[in-house]
Each structure stands twice: as structure tokens, then as C-alpha cells.
Amino acid sequence: MNTNFIADYNGPVIKVANLSKAYSSVKVLDLPQLDIPRGETFGLVGNNGAGKTTFFRLLLDLIKADSGEIQSYGQNVAKTELWKNYTGSYLDEGFVIDFLTPEEYFDFVAALNGMSKGDVDNFKDRFADIFNGEILGTKKYIRDLSKGNQKKVGIAAAMMSKPAILILDEPFTNLDPSSQIRLKNMLRAELAERDVTMLISSHDLNHVTEVCNRIVVLEKGTIVHDMATNDSTLEILEQYFAG
Amino acid sequence: MIKWLLLIEWKKSLRSSIWQRNVFLNIFLGLFMVYMLLIFLIMGLMLDRMIGEGLEIEGVEVIRVFGGGLLYYIGVDLVWRFFLQKMPEMSARPLLHMPIRKSRMAGFVLLRTLFSPLNLLPLLVVIPFFVSTYSDFPGSAAWPWLIAILSVVVANNFITFMLKRYLADKTWVLLLILALMVLLFFLERTGLISLFTVSRVVFSLLLDYPLISVVFIALPVLFYLLDVKMVVSRLYLEEIDRRKSYQVNAGRMEGLRRFGEIGELLLVELKLMMRNKRTRTVLFMAPLLLLYGFFFYRTPMYQDKTGWLIFAGLFVTGGFLISYGQFLVAWESSYFDTILTKNINFSQYFKAKYLILLIPTVAAWLITIPYVFLGLNILKINTAAFLFNAGFNIYVYMYFAAYNNKRIDLSKGGMMNYQGVGAKQFLVALPVMVLPILIYMPFGLFFGEDTGLLVVGGIGFIGLLLRNLILKQIVAFFVTRKHQIASGFRQN
Numbered sequence: 001m002n003t004n005f006i007a008d009y010n011g012p013v014i015k016v017a018n019l020s021k022a023y024s025s026v027k028v029l030d031l032p033q034l035d036i037p038r039g040e041t042f043g044l045v046g047n048n049g050a051g052k053t054t055f056f057r058l059l060l061d062l063i064k065a066d067s068g069e070i071q072s073y074g075q076n077v078a079k080t081e082l083w084k085n086y087t088g089s090y091l092d093e094g095f096v097i098d099f100l101t102p103e104e105y106f107d108f109v110a111a112l113n114g115m116s117k118g119d120v121d122n123f124k125d126r127f128a129d130i131f132n133g134e135i136l137g138t139k140k141y142i143r144d145l146s147k148g149n150q151k152k153v154g155i156a157a158a159m160m161s162k163p164a165i166l167i168l169d170e171p172f173t174n175l176d177p178s179s180q181i182r183l184k185n186m187l188r189a190e191l192a193e194r195d196v197t198m199l200i201s202s203h204d205l206n207h208v209t210e211v212c213n214r215i216v217v218l219e220k221g222t223i224v225h226d227m228a229t230n231d232s233t234l235e236i237l238e239q240y241f242a243g
Numbered sequence: 244m245i246k247w248l249l250l251i252e253w254k255k256s257l258r259s260s261i262w263q264r265n266v267f268l269n270i271f272l273g274l275f276m277v278y279m280l281l282i283f284l285i286m287g288l289m290l291d292r293m294i295g296e297g298l299e300i301e302g303v304e305v306i307r308v309f310g311g312g313l314l315y316y317i318g319v320d321l322v323w324r325f326f327l328q329k330m331p332e333m334s335a336r337p338l339l340h341m342p343i344r345k346s347r348m349a350g351f352v353l354l355r356t357l358f359s360p361l362n363l364l365p366l367l368v369v370i371p372f373f374v375s376t377y378s379d380f381p382g383s384a385a386w387p388w389l390i391a392i393l394s395v396v397v398a399n400n401f402i403t404f405m406l407k408r409y410l411a412d413k414t415w416v417l418l419l420i421l422a423l424m425v426l427l428f429f430l431e432r433t434g435l436i437s438l439f440t441v442s443r444v445v446f447s448l449l450l451d452y453p454l455i456s457v458v459f460i461a462l463p464v465l466f467y468l469l470d471v472k473m474v475v476s477r478l479y480l481e482e483i484d485r486r487k488s489y490q491v492n493a494g495r496m497e498g499l500r501r502f503g504e505i506g507e508l509l510l511v512e513l514k515l516m517m518r519n520k521r522t523r524t525v526l527f528m529a530p531l532l533l534l535y536g537f538f539f540y541r542t543p544m545y546q547d548k549t550g551w552l553i554f555a556g557l558f559v560t561g562g563f564l565i566s567y568g569q570f571l572v573a574w575e576s577s578y579f580d581t582i583l584t585k586n587i588n589f590s591q592y593f594k595a596k597y598l599i600l601l602i603p604t605v606a607a608w609l610i611t612i613p614y615v616f617l618g619l620n621i622l623k624i625n626t627a628a629f630l631f632n633a634g635f636n637i638y639v640y641m642y643f644a645a646y647n648n649k650r651i652d653l654s655k656g657g658m659m660n661y662q663g664v665g666a667k668q669f670l671v672a673l674p675v676m677v678l679p680i681l682i683y684m685p686f687g688l689f690f691g692e693d694t695g696l697l698v699v700g701g702i703g704f705i706g707l708l709l710r711n712l713i714l715k716q717i718v719a720f721f722v723t724r725k726h727q728i729a730s731g732f733r734q735n
Contacts, residue, residue: 060584064726084586094580094733097511099518099653111500111507112586141518161586 006073006086006164013038013165013197014059018068021054021221029054029221031068036199041191043212043229044201045237050218052201053091056169059199060089072165085113088163090154090171098143102135102153105142106160113161123160130156130182148174155183159190166190166198172207180207187211205241209234248343248351271669272661276360283364287371303443306376306388310446311439317395320365322420324403325410328361349474353467356400365396384453391449391459398459401466405473417527504588508595515574516567519653521660522574525566529603532562533610536625540617549624549692550680553699556628557636557676559611563603564632565675568640569668571596573647576732583729593641593718597710600637604629620692627700628679634706636675641717643671645724648731 012035021029029051036042044052057063059070061077069076072083089095097105110120124136134149135156142153151174159166172180184207190196202208209215209229217225217240225240227233294305373389380388410416430436449455496513499506516522539555558565567574575582582592608629615622651663679699687695706713 060580062580062583062726062729081588084584087584089584091580094578095584097515097578097581100511100514104514107500108507108511109585112504 009038009073011074012036013040013073014042014199015071015074016068017071019058019065019070020067021051021058021063021065027221029058031055031221031223034216034223036197038197039191039195040214041187041198041200041212043208043215044199044218045203045205045208045215046201046218047241049220051221052218053169054221055218056089056091056167056199056201059167060087060091083165086164087167088158088161088165089167090151090158091167091169093150093154096142096150096154096157098150099141101139101141102145103137105153106157109157109160115161120160123156126186127152127156130179130186132179148176148179151175152179159186162190162194162196164196166196168198168200170202171200172202172204180204184211205234205237209237248348252355279364280360280367283367284371287368288375290368290372291375304379306379306450307443307447309372309376310449311443313392313395313446314438314442316365317399318423320396320399321403321406324361324399325406325416328356328359328400328403328407330356330404330407345475345478346471348478349471352474353401353404353470356404357397359400362396362400366393369393369396381450382453384450387453387456388449391456394456394459394463398462398466401463401470404470405466408473408477504591505595505598508587508592509598512574512595512599515653521651521653521655522567524660525563529563529566532558532566533607535559535562536611536614536617536621540614540621549620549687549695550683552621552624553628553680553683553696554676556624557632557679559614560604560607560625560629561632561636561675562607564600564636564640567603568600568637569643569671570647570651570663571600571640571644572728573644573649573651573663573732574653576650577653579729579732583725589718589722590714593714593721596641596644597637597714600640601633604633604637608633623693623696627696627703630700630703630707631679632703634703634708634710635679638706638713638717639671639674641714642720643667645717645721645728648728650732650734 014034014036016031016034018033019029019031020027028049044055046052054063058065059072059077061081061083065078069078071077072087075082077083097108100108106120106123110123115123124131127135130152135145135152138145142150145153151171155168155171158168171183175183187198187200188211191198198212200208200212213229215225215227215229215233215237216223217237225236227236290309291305294308369389369392373385377385427438431438449459496510499510499513502509516526536555536559540552572579608625611625612622614625646667649663649665655662682702683695683699686698
């Protein structure tokens with residue numbers, strides 16, 4: 001499918017307007033306006049129930065907004081499916097097919113994105129560090145892997161086609177310390193190498209401030225802080241969450 | 244101690260998800276249970292007379308003839324228990340770290356199995372039979388006989404526990420059972436070995452020498468002790484949690500990848516079917532429906548009732564379509580978000596679904612062509628039913644997929660598994676099963692059988708021709724419903 005239009009696109013990659021979502025008349029998300037420019041690493045933090053996952057699900061057209069819309073490269077995500085060509089995402093276990101082996105799943109995703117065998121080999125090399133020999137060639141189904149390794153499969157599959165937009169919900173949870181650091185380095189390397197916009201939510205304030213250049217704090221569905229990351233960000237966040 | 248364990252069990256069943264499934268289904272299942280109980284009770288009450296009139300053997304008393312069927316009964320009971328009886332999954336996991344003796348836990352688990360309706364059904368037959376023939380028993384043989392028979396029932400219960408542990412999930416078991424059935428039928432028919440006679444002689448001994456019943460009483464005790472031993476040796480976390488990690492060699496299937504996106508989707512769906520318990524049950528049961536025709540087509544009662552035979556034809560050629568199609572898309576409930584967010588085109592996705600349903604339906608029709616030996620009209624009926632399945636019913640199931648928003652748990656076996664079943668599954672049977680017969684009726688009555696079949700088949704044929712148009716409509720409708728479906732799947 002033709003995705004050339006994103007190369008020439010100017011303006012915010014993600015543009016949110018008047019977005020709201022309520023469950024049984026309790027508002028879980030209310031975003032009058034939010035723009036995410038190209039190349040930004042957008043960090044979303046907030047306690048449970050703040051609306052992080054709801055926002056990501058709306059972004060991926062997994063749930064219907066009560067009002068408003070989200071544009072991805074100028075296209076309403078609920079109206080067209082163009083975004084599927086250039087968006088990689090991993091929110092939860094529902095994003096992997098667990099009765100496949102990791103290899104089979106990667107092959108499936110590769111085929112959907114028209115990747116060649118060379119691309120797939122290349123991808124496996126890139127992720128060798130993170131996989132740490134526990135994912136590939138184990139002859140196990142994904143469902144028989146540990147929680148952390150299942151998550152690695154999901155994240156890797158989201159990143160494998162080098163998408164222009166990458167959406168990860170709490171990517172560091174459940175990973176062992178080494179993997180957390182390796183993933184962090186990997187995300188940074190991606191940013192340095194190519195044109196990618198990332199949206200990452202996390203409960204780990206350290207990681208998210210290290211990776212992201214903008215942090216948005218959600219509380220009960222509304223934005224309470226929106227700041228560019230600098231030396232004092234972590235402190236501000238800690239203060240906010242302590243109080 | 245036992246009191247506490249019982250209390251926990253009681254709460255567990257009170258809070259079970261059974262009560263949360265819809266009322267309609269519970270009523271249906273309740274009626275079904277009552278129906279089964281009644282059937283067995285009536286059988287028990289009539290058995291005396293039925294044997295006296297139908298199976299009379301010169302110079303042999305009714306109770307001895309009854310004994311002839313007992314070995315068969317034991318076999319059938321084991322088979323049907325093997326497939327239907329739910330063994331209490333080890334609810335022991337949270338208790339393992341507590342100060343409860345393992346043998347006691349095992350005993351508790353085993354005693355619970357006795358409270359299965361499958362233990363009640365044989366009693367409903369045996370006890371009325373016993374009462375009505377009481378006076379025919381020689382000397383003091385009556386009560387020992389009854390106790391022996393009941394011991395066999397209990398022994399079967401404990402044997403099943405063991406069989407399920409060792410043989411569940413083994414695919415060859417079904418084939419073995421089928422082969423045994425054919426073999427026994429053959430032996431009995433040709434008179435080489437009559438299990439019936441063997442059984443009659445064995446159980447006659449029981450009547451002549453009542454003391455033998457001690458041997459029978461020993462059976463349940465023996466199997467109970469063996470079971471306890473087995474359970475105790477397996478009361479470890481890794482045994483309870485163990486999931487067999489069997490690697491299916493997907494070798495040949497990988498060839499599908501050549502067909503692009505549709506091939507990829509088909510490949511994933513085939514793996515879905517082969518690697519999950521619930522779908523595997525469907526895969527093994529569907530071929531059995533091919534045999535359904537033997538019962539139906541050969542019953543004289545239905546011989547010239549073509550309307551009924553269409554019903555059979557729909558089952559015979561649509562076994563897979565019905566059993567797999569009813570949960571179309573819902574099979575993928577655990578990873579439906581993947582389908583929605585990855586680069587998958589819905590029209591390709593539905594074309595893959597179409598092929599998944601169409602290919603086995605065509606195969607079923609081809610396999611059932613030999614039914615022509617039962618009469619040319621059977622072939623006509625099967626063909627009309629096949630066309631209707633392929634050109635109409637497939638679309639019904641695909642259309643209804645947009646209403647399948649209940650999550651399906653793939654890891655539990657499919658026999659008598661009603662998880663995920665809703666009123667929709669019954670509702671969908673109306674257009675699929677009843678409509679073709681309603682269509683047939685007026686044409687069949689006024690213009691003859693062939694015309695009726697031609698109309699039913701013709702509708703299917705037209706549907707086959709219009710598939711691109713219809714699929715497009717189905718996809719468009721599905722897309723409007725995808726949010727509801729996805730949100731249903733996310734709720735357990």
C-alpha cells in the first residue's frame with residue numbers, strides 16, 4: 001500500500017481534537033486538544049485508571065470515541081485504515097497470537113508488512129541482545145514462554161517493520177533489569193537512526209524520563225502536566241505522585 | 244478439616260461462572276438434564292418387559308439376559324464417561340502450602356467425583372429393574388447382585404479418573420474406540436466370540452454363587468486406592484501446572500504462505516485449530532457427523548420423508564461448518580486486538596474465513612458421495628443440502644460472526660463445554676437448519692421431490708455465484724460492529 005504521503009507530510013503526526021470517552025457516564029478520557037509532532041518521544045504517565053490505555057486504544061481504533069477524533073498523519077484513524085501500514089503497537093497479551101512459536105509469529109507479521117527474508121534476518125540480529133537466546137529456536141509456543149519473554153515478542157513484533165509510529169503500553173513492566181536497559185537503549189538508537197514518533201506509557205518514572213523528550217501526566221482522563229523533559233522533570237513527577 | 248474443604252467447594256460452585264451465563268442456556272441445559280433423567284428412568288421401568296418381549300432367549304430368565312448386556316454396558320459407560328465426565332481439576336493448588344495431608348486431599352478430590360450425574364443415570368435404570376424383577380432372583384442372590392452391580396458403577400467412576408489422567412488429549416484414543424467397536428460388532432455378528440454370551444455366563448455365576456459379589460465390591464476399593472496413590476504422587480505444583488509443550492510440525496502447511504496474505508491468515512487459523520484443546524475437539528467431532536447419515540438414512544421411519552432427510556443432509560455435509568462456524572472470529576478472541584491493529588485487510592481476512600468454511604464443506608460432500616449406495620435420492624438430497632450449506636449457510640455464519648462477542652477459552656476441551664455459548668448459537672440454527680426445510684416443503688409437496696430439492700440446491704448455487712458481492716456486504720457490516728466485538732472479547 002502507498003505510504004509515500006507520510007514522507008511529505010508536515011504538521012503534527014498525531015492530532016487529537018475534542019476527544020472524549022466515558023464508560024457508564026463516568027468520563028475516563030477528556031482531551032480537548034493534543035498535538036504530537038514528528039520525531040517526538042511522547043511519554044504518558046499516570047496512576048491506574050488515569051486513561052493511558054484508553055487513549056492508546058482510541059489511537060488504534062480499538063474502541064469508539066464518544067466525541068472528537070484522532071488524526072494520524074492527517075487521516076482520521078477511525079475512518080481509514082491507512083495507519084495500519086506505518087503503526088507498530090503493543091498494549092497487552094491480546095497483541096500476540098500465543099499458540100504460534102515466536103518465529104512463526106514474526107514471519108506472520110513480516111508477511112503482513114511485506115518484509116523480505118533478509119529483512120527478517122536483519123530484525124533478528126537487531127533484537128538478538130534483547131532476546132538473550134530465550135526467544136528464538138526454543139521450539140516453544142509463545143504461551144509457554146515466561147511473561148517477560150512474551151512481552152519481548154510483542155514489542156519486537158511491533159518494532160520489526162520499522163514503523164513511523166510506535167505505541168507501547170508499559171513496555172518495561174515484567175522485563176528483567178538487563179532487558180529493561182537493553183530495550184531503553186534500543187528505543188534510543190531507533191530515534192537516532194530514523195524518522196519515528198514514539199508514544200510510551202510507563203509506571204517507571206526513571207525509564208520514561210530517560211527515553212522521552214516530552215512527558216504528559218494524566219489524571220482521571222485529563223492532562224494535568226505537559227512538559228518537555230529536562231533535569232528537573234523527574235523531581236516534579238515524583239512530587240506530583242507523592243502528593 | 245473436611246468441613247472446610249466442603250465449604251470452599253460449595254462457595255466455588257456458588258460463584259462459578261455457570262450462573263453468570265445466560266438464563267436461556269441454563270434453562271435449556273436444565274430441561275435437557277431432566278429429559279435425560281426421564282429417559283433413563285422410563286428405560287429402567289420398562290426394561291423388564293422390553294427384555295421379555297424383544298430379547299427373549301429360550302429357557303433363560305430375564306435377569307440372566309440382562310447380565311448378557313452388562314459387559315457392553317461397562318464398556319459404553321467407560322467411553323461416555325471418558326468424554327463427558329468432568330474430573331475436578333485440582334482445586335488443590337492454593338491448598339498445597341497448607342497443613343493438610345496429601346492423602347486426605349486426594350481422598351476429597353476423589354469422593355467429589357462421585358457426585359456426578361453420570362453416576363446417577365445407571366442407578367435410574369438398575370434400581371427400577373431390580374425392584375420389578377426382585378421375585379425372579381434365586382434364593383438370597385438379589386441383594387448381593389444389586390450391590391455387585393452398583394460396585395461396578397462406582398468402579399467405573401474411579402477407572403475413568405485414571406483413564407482421563409493418562410489418556411486425555413491422546414488423539415488415537417478415539418480411533419482405538421472406533422476400531423474396538425467395529426471389531427466387537429464383527430465378532431458378535433459372525434458368532435466367532437459373543438461378548439454377550441460371555442457376559443451372561445459371568446453374571447449368571449453371580450446369581451448362582453452370591454458370594455462372588457465380594458470380588459465385585461473389591462473393585463471400587465482397589466481402583467480408589469490406586470487413584471489416591473496416583474493423585475498423591477502428582478500433588479506438586481509442577482505436575483498441576485504442567486502444560487504439555489508439544490511442537491506440531493507445521494512443515495507441509497507452510498506451503499500456504501505462497502498465497503500471500505490469505506495464505507498467511509489460513510495458516511494461522513489452521514494452527515489455531517490444531518494447537519488448542521477446544522478447537523481440536525471440534526476437528527475430531529466434525530468427521531463423526533459424516534456418519535450421521537447411516538443412522539438417519541437407514542431408519543425406515545424417515546425413508547420417504549425427504550424434508551427430514553434434508554435435515555440429515557445438512558448435518559452430514561455441514562458438520563464442520565456448524566461446529567466451527569458457530570464461533571467464527573470468536574475463536575480468535577484472545578488475540579483479536581492483533582487482528583485489528585496489524586496490517587490486515589478485512590476483505591482478505593473474510594476471504595480466508597470463507598475458505599476455512601468452504602473447503603471442509605466441499606470435502607464433506609465428496610466424502611459422502613458413497614451414500615449413493617443407499618439410494619440415488621440420498622445423493623440428490625446430500626447435494627442439495629451441500630449447495631445450501633455452501634451457498635447460504637456459510638454466509639449466515641459469517642454474518643452472525645459479527646454478533647459473536649463472547650470470549651472463547653481455547654484451553655478447555657470442547658465436549659459438553661458451553662463456555663461462550665449464548666442464545667445466538669441457538670438462534671442461528673433457525674435459518675441454517677429450519678429454513679431449507681421450509682423452502683423445500685411447498686415445492687416438494689406440490690411439484691414433487693426433485694423440484695423441491697432443485698429449489699433448495701438452486702438457492703445455494705446462486706449464493707455461490709454471488710459470493711464476492713455477499714462477502715463485501717458481510718465485511719462492511721462486520722466493520723461497523725468491530726468495536727463491540729473487541730470490547731466483548733476483552734471481558735472475560
